[in-house]
Amino acid sequence: MLPVACQPGNAPTANQSFGMGIYRVQFGGLDTTTNGAADGYQDYSCRARAAQLVRGGSYTLVVRTNPNVDETVRAWLDTNNDGQFAAAEQVLASTNARQHQATFTVPATAPAGVGLRLRIAADYANAPVPTACSTR
Structure with missing residues (x-):
């Protein structure tokens, strides 16, 4: 597995008092819930939870943030498996919402048989x- 170019830190403590953060992610048969910013940055590796993606297949990514304040969410799928999250690999861009959703197609050039990294960020x-x- 390639090294990841960066690993984000935890959100500022102030975010916790407002209930900010990512509370639920649904994608490719996965359904993961968290405690938002209180959990801090998490690496949910695909060993235990793997979405089965097919090159050329369309998938919907749904991200729920806290119910009290609008957040901006961005998500990237490392479709060339180079350890970077390039602008062209952004699969979700949602602003001023509490539920964020996007449908995207996995490129035909994506590598087969390897786990692809998905990075989701919210604020x-x-x-x-x-x-x-x-x-x-």
Whole structure:
């Protein structure tokens, strides 16, 4: 497995008091719930939970953030498995919402038989837009 170019840190403590963060992710048969920013950055490796993706297949990614405040969410799928999250690999861009959803197609050039990294980042709607390596 290739090294990941960056590993985000935990969100600021202030985010916890507002209930910010990612609470639920649904994707390719996966359904993962968390405690949002209180859980901090998590690496949910595909060993125990693997979505079975097919090259050329269309998939819907649903991300639920806290129910009290709008957040901005971005998600990237490392479709060339190079350990980077390039702008062209962004699969979700949602702003000012509490439930975020996007449908995308896995490129025909994606490698077969290997786990692809999915990075999801969220932050308060009025904060800077999160990046694949930001600490939000």
